[in-house]
Each structure stands twice: as structure tokens, then as C-alpha cells.
Amino acid sequence: MSDDDSPAWKDDFPISWGDDHYVTRREFTKSLVGVSCASFAATATLAAKRAGSAHRADWPELPLPRAGDLGVGAAQVFAYPGPHDRCILIRTAPDRFVAFGQKCTHLGCPVVYRAEQNDLQCPCHEGYFSALDGGVVSGPPSRGLARVALEQRGEELWAVGVEL
């Protein structure tokens, strides 16, 4: 077939189907800049999101009415600050309570209190946290548990904030 016999549409669309899928080095290099842009955008989004929530001081105040019933060395679970945020309240001495977020900082499993060892154990990957301050004792977690600020108001114990 000579060039004169080729249909008119070939002049309008001179790129063949095969060539259409061919990515040149130049195009690939340009797409790398897109990846770079996306990476920058993701990092900036994280920073902006944290900046937006960094000044959050309006933690709700929640009474823990049954805290007085806890025996020394006993623990109970409560929801704070949201209904799905599980925390664990521990009575370490007759006049001393501590409370921590129950979510392990490794992969989010709920931690359990062990009174004999006076620590909090994550049963998923054997992470251990101190029951005194929530700090990491051993295991894979790299950060301590979130600590719930407590306040004694008369006879009642109140959760008043979270120290991250």
C-alpha cells in the first residue's frame, strides 16, 4: 500500500496504538516530579493537620463515679475523651489513681493491667509499660501510653484531659 492509499484519519491521528502506550524517558522523568509533589503534599498535610489540633485544650471533663469502689491493685476500663477511646484506670495506692489510654502505641492492641508486676502488658507483641507513668518498660513499642489527667474533686475522681 502506498502513502497515497492511506486513509485521511491517519494524517489527523498519526500516532499508532502501540506508540500511544510507549512512555519515553522524558515523560517518566516528568512523572517523578509528580511523585515528589505528592510526597511533599503528604508531609505538609500531616504538619497542617497536627497544627490544627495542637492547640486543643477543650478536653471534656468526665466524672468516674465508681473509682472509689476500686481496690488497691485493681483496674477498670472507661471511655474518655470519646465514647470509643478506651482508657484504663488503676488504683496503685489507697489515695493514688493513674489512668492511661488502653491502646498500645505499637499496633493499637488494648493493654491489660498486671497487678503482681505493676505494669501494663500488650498481649499481641509482648510490649510492657510502667503502671506508674505509662512509659515503655520493654518490647516493641517506642512510645509510652497516653496519660489521662485526673483530678480529685471532693469524693469524686474526674478525668480532665489527656497528656500525649
Place this chain on the structure above:
Amino acid sequence: MTRLESVRAERGQRLTLIYAVMTCLALLIAIQFVLLMVAVEGFLGHESELLWPTTLGSGACFAAACWLIRHIVVPFSITKR
């Protein structure tokens, strides 16, 4: 140098430039991924002081990538004139 040799040399030079830019971009993106990982760790760990420096670093890498890509987006025929 004949015309054919000249064209081949020019093409070789273009490819060298494109490969150099690709290598630099790959390095910059690798750095950005490391910065992103640090930012995610800082975000999840509530270590806010890590976030803005990583954003700044990532932005610098992106600016460098834009500067580099300029060398191959602008056609040789224009830059040579």
C-alpha cells in the same frame, strides 16, 4: 565531525542529561520518602516539633526536583539559541 556524527553526539548528550536528572530525582524522592516516614512517626507519636522541619525539607527537595526537570522540559533547540 560529519553531520551524522554531530547528531549522534547531541543525542548522546541529551540522554546523558536525562539519565543524570532521573538519578538526581530518584535520590530526591528517596530522601522525601524518608522525611515522610519521619513525619508520619512524628504525627502518630504527637511529636509536633518534627513535622515542620520535615515539611520544609520535603519542600526543598520538591523545589530542587522542579529546578532539575526544567533542564529537560525546555527543549534543547530553545535552550541552545
